Amino acid sequence: MRYVEEFRDPVAAKGVLRAIADVVDQIGATRDNPVHIMEICGGHTHAIFRYGLDRLTPPGIEFIHGPGCPVCVLPMSRIDECVDIAQRPEVIFTTFGDAMRVPGTRKSLLQAKADGADIRMVYSPLDALEIARRNPDRQVVFFGLGFETTTPSTALSIQQAARDGLSNFSVFCNHITVPPPIKALLDDPHMILNGFVGPGHVSMVIGTHPYDFIAQDYGKPIVVAGFEPLDLLQSVLMVLHQIRDGRAEVENQYARVVPEHGNPVSLAAIADVYEPRPSFEWRGLGEIDASGLRIRDAYKAFDAEEKFGVGYGAGPRSVSEPEGCACGQVMTGRIKPTQCPQYGTGCTPEMPLGALMVSSEGACAAYYQYGATDGLEAAE
Incomplete structure (x- = not known):
């Protein structure tokens, strides 16, 4: 091509x-x-x-x-909150496929779906909007997840929901930004x-x-x-x-796609709908100031944290990783995936302990798929 x-x-x-x-x-x-x-x-x-x-x-x-990897850096407590929302009988919970198998402390969204929760995989927040239109008697929640790449589409969907008066649509916002964690890594004396x-x-x-x-x-x-x-x-x-x-x-290097000043339409939508959170918890990095986004008061009718009383300010946030899981150390580049004691044994793509083995962008998944099995031979 x-x-x-x-x-x-x-x-x-x-x-x-x-x-x-x-x-x-x-x-x-x-x-x-x-x-x-x-x-x-x-x-x-x-x-x-x-x-x-x-x-x-x-x-x-x-x-x-x-x-x-935005799925990988999400703390387990946020997955637990997704499950809590999804298990409510009035809720249709929608999410990208990558997040379905990420384990929380009790279960993943896929396991919650197997237990009877109405959880549906979508390819964009616009799909979730359409589900809300077709189900006016149900609360439709979209799991807003990702870095600045996916943030504009969620913002535009919230703006559309506001124009259409879709009061049964909301977003559980977990959008995060790239520069703050880079600064946190650079400030780490061990890196x-x-x-x-x-x-x-x-x-x-x-x-x-x-x-x-x-x-x-x-x-x-x-x-x-x-x-x-x-x-x-x-x-x-x-x-x-x-x-x-x-x-x-x-x-x-990517000048054929990346403009120096970014995409003005996307940036305007982000600025209109979101504001920085004072802090946000990252798996392996802890709380990082102004690294997450939250929905502005002007759109709080579409904020699932407000609607369902979950999220920051609603209770304890930090949750310990499963015993032996080294996701945080891998996530911050301190060790390689193969140095995790659970890699390939207690943690596999079929039975993951951590998000890095599940996500299509997870380092452990990359090692397992390419590095530990099929990897290409070096050219002579």
Whole structure:
């Protein structure tokens, strides 16, 4: 396909890989003293393993898997609240498929559905709006989940519900933002990070300037990347060039899709419907100031937390991880998935202990699907 095949060209990939190896040698990075590059987005993590880029790049590069999976960073207490809402007889609970099997402390949404709750998988919040129109005697709740990528569609749906007067529609808002957790990681004295591969889909919405603090305040390079093999290889090369040259800048490899100042329509919808929460809990990172979004008072009629009396301010939030589960450590790049004692034994895609093994963007799922089983052989 046009605009895809050229980004999977093996001849071009070999040329970029040779350039990466040259720069790694110039930097003096080795297996024992590697350059640590964090890919923030879970989609990038899966692409790295799907295409075997971890094997193709030289041993002087260490990929650190960041907290870029919105399903994975959600604390278990929020899943418990989803289940509590969904089990009410008047509720039709709608959600993206990724969230169905994420375990809470008692059960997942899929298990709650098996127990009789009316839980339906949808592909967009507009599907949930249509369900609300067709079921005026039921309360339809949409599980609003994701980074800035999915936030605009939920905001636009709330605006549409307000225009249509759909009082039986509401959103359980768990939308979060990318820059605050990056700052939290950079402030962690135990984290060793030399540069970042920035998220492509998030940046389509917010642009590149929200990452300026990474370069200006912390002196770390970041390159916003696309999702094809050559996108990622070129982005890694651009990060390495900055490290070699002693630069720290925000660069945009994905310029064919990502505008510098983001998408003005999406940003306007977000600003109209949402405001920052004072703090929000992240799995593995704890409470992070202004990292989550909540629905503004002007739209509180569509806020499931207000409607059902759950969420922040309604009771204890923090819930301990299952014994032996290391999701938090994997999520923050402190360990690799295979270093978790439950990986592949007590925690598998069929019987997950943690969200990282369930989500299509989870690091453990990537390792299990590609790294621990089918992974591609490195090119000679």
